[in-house]
Amino acid sequence: MRNAALEHAALTLGTAGHIDHGKTALVRALTGVDTDRLPQEQARGMSIELGFAPLLLPGGRRVSVVDVPGHERFVRTMVAGATGIDFHLMVVAADDGVMPQTLEHAAVLAALGIEQGVVAITKCDRASPRRAAAQAAELLPGAEVVACSARTGEGVAAVAAALERVAERVTPRAEGRREGAAVLHVDRAFTIHGAGTVVTGTLWSGTLAAGDTLALLPAQRLVRVRSLQVHDQPAERAHAGQRVALNLAGIARRDVARGDALADPAAALTPTQVIDATLDLRGDLHGRRVMAHHGTRAVPARLAALGAGLWQVRLEAPLLAAAGDRLVMRSVAPPDTLGGGTVLDPRARRHGRRPDVLARLERLRRGEPEPSRAAPPAAAAAPGPATAAAPSAPALERGAIELAERLLAAGHEPLSRSQLGAAVGASARADPGGRRRPDQP
Numbered sequence: 001m002r003n004a005a006l007e008h009a010a011l012t013l014g015t016a017g018h019i020d021h022g023k024t025a026l027v028r029a030l031t032g033v034d035t036d037r038l039p040q041e042q043a044r045g046m047s048i049e050l051g052f053a054p055l056l057l058p059g060g061r062r063v064s065v066v067d068v069p070g071h072e073r074f075v076r077t078m079v080a081g082a083t084g085i086d087f088h089l090m091v092v093a094a095d096d097g098v099m100p101q102t103l104e105h106a107a108v109l110a111a112l113g114i115e116q117g118v119v120a121i122t123k124c125d126r127a128s129p130r131r132a133a134a135q136a137a138e139l140l141p142g143a144e145v146v147a148c149s150a151r152t153g154e155g156v157a158a159v160a161a162a163l164e165r166v167a168e169r170v171t172p173r174a175e176g177r178r179e180g181a182a183v184l185h186v187d188r189a190f191t192i193h194g195a196g197t198v199v200t201g202t203l204w205s206g207t208l209a210a211g212d213t214l215a216l217l218p219a220q221r222l223v224r225v226r227s228l229q230v231h232d233q234p235a236e237r238a239h240a241g242q243r244v245a246l247n248l249a250g251i252a253r254r255d256v257a258r259g260d261a262l263a264d265p266a267a268a269l270t271p272t273q274v275i276d277a278t279l280d281l282r283g284d285l286h287g288r289r290v291m292a293h294h295g296t297r298a299v300p301a302r303l304a305a306l307g308a309g310l311w312q313v314r315l316e317a318p319l320l321a322a323a324g325d326r327l328v329m330r331s332v333a334p335p336d337t338l339g340g341g342t343v344l345d346p347r348a349r350r351h352g353r354r355p356d357v358l359a360r361l362e363r364l365r366r367g368e369p370e371p372s373r374a375a376p377p378a379a380a381a382a383p384g385p386a387t388a389a390a391p392s393a394p395a396l397e398r399g400a401i402e403l404a405e406r407l408l409a410a411g412h413e414p415l416s417r418s419q420l421g422a423a424v425g426a427s428a429r430a431d432p433g434g435r436r437r438p439d440q441p
């Protein structure tokens with residue numbers, strides 16, 4: 001790389017905090033960029049969409065900033081922005097203190113596993129920071145608290161210095177995902193006159209280059225990367241953790257939106273509707289209908305408790321999740337963040353609390369590798385002396401084994417006719433009439 005400032009691993013900083021507490025004003029004081037670009041945002045003096053700006057820290061390190069809206073109606077947008085960040089800038093106004101979306105954004109950060117960050121007590125030209133600082137320190141213990149004013153500029157350099165200290169110690173979330181297949185969750189899609197469809201997002205894993213063919217999900221269409229930018233600069237290649245803009249060929253603007261994902265077709269990322277996860281949630285939520293947020297997407301889901309912090313998330317529309325990804329759960333009404341956790345099995349079957357299924361999830365939670373699933377289940381293999389004594393016993397056909405697996409995995413949950421249908425159909429196809437009972441015609 002040409003510029004020493006770019007030699008550090010790519011890091012993204014996300015703002016957080018209640019409406020009107022001064023997030024956008026502080027980002028402008030730090031970066032010189034007004035992230036409230038939309039006419040409605042300027043007219044209403046309020047952020048609606050995610051805003052982006054590059055931040056050059058005092059020591060020369062460059063990080064990307066995602067500025068989120070604070071309005072309670074836009075928490076979904078906030079989650080979509082926070083999903084790709086490495087550390088946070090929680091903004092609390094000195095004259096208002098900790099407010100509902102301060103708490104909710106803190107809960108979202110916790111659910112996403114974003115522990116490191118800085119608290120800025122803004123508007124110190126208006127009120128003493130003391131009360132707000134004490135409240136914020138209680139909410140986010142461990143974060144450095146810095147008083148400042150975006151209006152007078154006082155303390156802004158101290159905020160930048162505190163951010164730099166965190167940037168030095170934070171582990172980039174993309175670390176360990178650089179070698180993987182490319183995945184990007186789209187946070188904006190728009191048209192640039194003369195260029196066509198452009199999407200932006202934080203590159204979640206792998207690398208991307210002009211000319212690459214990607215699968216657009218959940219539509220499962222192929223698109224081609226015509227050109228790309230990293231941090232607003234044309235680039236040949238983008239790496240995991242960087243903010244990228246992709247000019248896409250083969251797709252109209254109306255056919256791509258925030259919440260879609262672009263993935264290397266080899267990524268094996270497919271739309272999924274049943275997820276097994278380890279979740280840390282407030283209250284008894286078994287059977288509750290919630291909003292499940294993943295990547296830049298949110299869909300309604302029903303929660304089934306499996307015990308010991310293990311949950312099955314049954315989605316009403318697909319998510320594009322992989323094992324190890326973070327999930328955030330919010331209540332549908334009243335809107336509130338209930339907690340979150342990590343995907344263990346992104347393509348689970350509907351099942352209950354069967355001991356063998358739970359043992360497998362516990363293994364996944366401990367990070368142990370999956371035993372090969374190619375081996376037939378014990379029930380179908382009929383092990384024991386009888387097998388040894390009768391090596392000529394006919395093997396069960398594939399359809400019967402599939403059916404047995406489905407019934408075992410279902411536990412106490414009855415399978416629907418359509419769920420059974422495929423396996424029964426496979427069984428019938430595998431055995432075209434050869435083993436009918438003698439009394440059947």
Ligand SMILES: Nc1nc2c(ncn2[C@@H]2O[C@H](COP(=O)(O)OP(=O)(O)OP(=O)(O)O)[C@@H](O)[C@H]2O)c(=O)[nH]1
Binds near residue numbers: 046126152
């Ligand atoms: N006096 C004073 N006013 C400030 C300061 N920071 C922001 N403001 C004002 O507070 C209002 C809200 O600031 P924003 O930066 O838009 O707040 P925000 O947190 O981005 O708001 P949302 O994005 O809508 O959640 C604006 O009128 C700002 O000019 C400050 O340090 N001192």
Ligand SMILES: [Mg+2]
Binds near residue numbers: 023024036
């Ligand atoms: Mg704002």
